[in-house]
Amino acid sequence: xxxPTVADTRRLHSKPQDLTDAYGPPxxxxxxxxxxxxxxxxxxxxxxxxxxRMRTNLPIFKLKDSCVRRRYSDFEWxxxxxxxxxxxxxxxxxxxxxxxxxxxxxxxxxxxxxFIEERRxxxxxxxxxxxxxxLAQNERCLxxxxxxxxIDRNYIPGKHSVFTHCCLSTCCNHVCN
Amino acid sequence: MSFFxxxxxxxxxxxxxxxxTRKKAEHKGEDGKKEKYFLFYDGETVSGKVNVTxxxxxxxxEHSGIKIEFVGxxxxxxxxxNHHEFVSLVKDLARPGEMTQSQTFDFDFTHVEKPYExxxxxxxxxxxxxxATVGRRLNDITKELDIVVHTLSSYxxxxxxIKMEVGIEDCLxxxxxxxxxxxxxxxxIVGKIYxxxxxxKIRHMEIDIIKRETTGTGPNVYHENETIAKYEIMDGAPVRxxxxxxxxxxxxxxxxxxxxxxxxxxxxxxxxNLVLIDEEERRxxxxxxxxxxxxxxxxxxxxxxxxxxxxxxFEGTDPPLRTPHCSAV
Numbered sequence: 001x002x003x004p005t006v007a008d009t010r011r012l013h014s015k016p017q018d019l020t021d022a023y024g025p026p027x028x029x030x031x032x033x034x035x036x037x038x039x040x041x042x043x044x045x046x047x048x049x050x051x052x053r054m055r056t057n058l059p060i061f062k063l064k065d066s067c068v069r070r071r072y073s074d075f076e077w078x079x080x081x082x083x084x085x086x087x088x089x090x091x092x093x094x095x096x097x098x099x100x101x102x103x104x105x106x107x108x109x110x111x112x113x114x115f116i117e118e119r120r121x122x123x124x125x126x127x128x129x130x131x132x133x134x135l136a137q138n139e140r141c142l143x144x145x146x147x148x149x150x151i152d153r154n155y156i157p158g159k160h161s162v163f164t165h166c167c168l169s170t171c172c173n174h175v176c177n
Numbered sequence: 178m179s180f181f182x183x184x185x186x187x188x189x190x191x192x193x194x195x196x197x198t199r200k201k202a203e204h205k206g207e208d209g210k211k212e213k214y215f216l217f218y219d220g221e222t223v224s225g226k227v228n229v230t231x232x233x234x235x236x237x238x239e240h241s242g243i244k245i246e247f248v249g250x251x252x253x254x255x256x257x258x259n260h261h262e263f264v265s266l267v268k269d270l271a272r273p274g275e276m277t278q279s280q281t282f283d284f285d286f287t288h289v290e291k292p293y294e295x296x297x298x299x300x301x302x303x304x305x306x307x308x309a310t311v312g313r314r315l316n317d318i319t320k321e322l323d324i325v326v327h328t329l330s331s332y333x334x335x336x337x338x339i340k341m342e343v344g345i346e347d348c349l350x351x352x353x354x355x356x357x358x359x360x361x362x363x364x365x366i367v368g369k370i371y372x373x374x375x376x377x378k379i380r381h382m383e384i385d386i387i388k389r390e391t392t393g394t395g396p397n398v399y400h401e402n403e404t405i406a407k408y409e410i411m412d413g414a415p416v417r418x419x420x421x422x423x424x425x426x427x428x429x430x431x432x433x434x435x436x437x438x439x440x441x442x443x444x445x446x447x448x449x450n451l452v453l454i455d456e457e458e459r460r461x462x463x464x465x466x467x468x469x470x471x472x473x474x475x476x477x478x479x480x481x482x483x484x485x486x487x488x489x490x491f492e493g494t495d496p497p498l499r500t501p502h503c504s505a506v
Contacts, residue, residue: 012354012369014420021418028376028414058376060347129457132378134348 030056032131032146034124037116038069047071048116050123054146060137060160066147074151075123078130081141085157088136091129094122185236187276189309189320191245193225202325205431206297214325217291217305223247223324224285227270227309231279241312243271247286249293249305249326251442253392263440264290264305273312293439294328294471299401300392301443328434330470333359342373343463350374353451353463355423361472362432368423370451372415378456382411384425385450387464388432392443405447406430427469434471 036051049069056064075093082090097119100109110116130136131146138159144151193199193215202216217223227245231238249264266289270282296303305326311318336357344350350373355366370382386406393399411421436445447469452462 009365009367009424011422011424012356012367014369014371015418017418017420021416024416026414026416027374028378030378132455132457133459134345134377 025057027057030054030058030128030132032124032127034120034127037120039111046111048111048119050120052127052146054131058137061143061147063147068146068149070145070151072119072123074145075126077151077153078141078145079126081157082130082136082139085141086135086139088130088133091126093126094119185238186232187238187279187311187318188230188232189311189318190228190230191225191307191309191320191322192228193223193322196225202327204295204297204325207302214323217324217326218329219291219326220288221291222285222287223289223307224283224287225307227282227284229276229280229282229311231276234278238276238311239274239313240271240276241273241314242269243282243309243311244269245282245284245307245309247289247305247307249291249303251301251303251440253442254300254302255392261440261442263292270309291326292328293326294434294436295325296433296436296439296445298390298443298445299403300390300399303439327471329473330361330434332472333468333470339465339467341463341465344374345461348374348376349379349453349461351453353465355449355465355467357467359468359470360427361470362434363428363472366423366425366427366449366467370410370421370423372417372419372421375414375416377459377461379414379453380456381409381413382415382421382451382453383407383409384423385452386425386430386432387448387450389446389448390443391446394441405432432469435468 032052032054034050034052037048038050039046039048041047049071051067052070053067054061054063054065072093079090079093082088097110097115100112100115102109127146131142136142140155140158140160143160144155196215200216201213203211203213205211227243229243245268247264247266248262251261251263253259253261266286268284268286270284271280291305293303295305305324307322307324309320336359338354338356339358340352340354342350342352352371352373353368354371355368357364357366360366366384384406385404385408388403388405390401390403391398392401406425408425410423415421432447433445435447436443438444446466448464448466450462450464452460454460
């Protein structure tokens with residue numbers, strides 16, 4: 001029995017870590033790239049699409065590697081769906097740039113290269129922030145946005161069913177922002 | 178009456194008998210300033226002298242009685258008018274009459290009960306003080322001497338560790354362990370966090386000590402939380418199977434013992450808050466109450482006893498009866 005008046009600061013015993021766990025790929029791999037802006041259409045109906053590529057090993061996502069094309073209004077749709085249905089504080093999107101939509105500008109307006117690049121960066125930050133949020137991962141709209149060919153705006157909003165069930169019955173007491 | 182220089186007034190001075198030998202303790206007052214006061218424990222006698230010094234020698238001082246009180250009271254800041262006295266002792270020093278010269282009076286409050294610890298908080302304070310009063314028709318002359326009281330406890334017989342598995346389904350599972358549930362104010366929190374599942378990108382982890390002061394009862398309960406300490410225990414991204422040690426020395430922080438329902442007026446409780454922060458600044462936390470207690474000063478052990486304890490700690494075994502003789506190879 002150790003003397004109670006001396007503070008025993010020895011570390012508590014812990015199991016040594018499995019080397020495959022230590023050096024294997026982490027279970028939290030999630031990377032989304034927003035790149036390759038392409039202008040689609042002619043004249044006044046032109047718009048820009050971006051390639052949204054997701055690579056992940058999180059079991060909640062059906063596809064471990066997916067690639068879709070999305071435009072700015074699709075990102076706006078996702079933001080609105082999440083603000084309405086989930087309890088998370090949704091990060092801001094890059095601006096709508098209404099001034100750039102006006103005619104008689106000296107430059108290309110919303111098709112200006114520097115603007116598109118700025119917007120691309122903002123969209124990439126936005127989607128990465130959202131996709132990593134445990135509460136957002138529960139929403140069907142996020143999975144549809146990232147992994148389905150097109151966005152069905154008439155879809156039925158809901159929670160994504162988690163097909164890996166939790167086997168720890170004492171798991172409790174979580175709080176997220 | 179003492180205006181225009183007419184009439185007589187007096188200065189009062191309270192001096193404790195053991196002022197030379199009694200220890201003093203620092204205490205932060207309501208204004209935030211730290212001052213030293215004489216330290217007392219429950220059951221100790223409070224005795225001393227009251228010196229009444231006439232300001233104008235030669236003139237008489239008429240009074241309606243001289244007394245000294247020992248008071249323990251609780252003051253709620255939102256209800257300043259009402260002082261709740263839980264200890265109130267009086268000793269009469271002089272019957273109504275006249276003083277023609279400065280005088281000294283002895284007093285002795287024997288084995289006074291001091292059930293609670295002196296406390297100065299955000300919304301409430303508890304103090305003990307001596308108050309000497311020279312009663313007069315229109316305005317009394319008073320003098321107060323504050324003292325500080327500490328409540329001591331002995332080592333708890335049962336002091337189980339805190340061990341729990343918590344998390345968010347399919348995202349984050351951790352097992353945390355703290356070696357005790359009751360810590361004294363100069364103790365060390367030894368623990369560990371074991372990661373069972375990490376599907377979020379954690380950037381760092383910290384332990385906060387939170388003090389919660391609760392005042393009021395029933396529907397008017399008010400909690401005031403204060404973060405006493407923030408201590409980073411991990412910087413970087415953990416993976417499954419990793420164990421992060423915790424070693425948090427409490428002596429460096431200004432804390433009081435846990436106080437539950439003092440005179441049914443207030444409580445002061447402490448919590449350990451384990452906080453994990455991910456790369457998007459999202460916070461995941463688990464709060465756990467701990468009990469803090471005040472240990473009395475310990476008599477120093479002999480040198481050989483301390484050496485034996487030190488070697489036991491280092492090797493994790495009982496101290497050897499004899500060190501084996503090793504010959505050089």
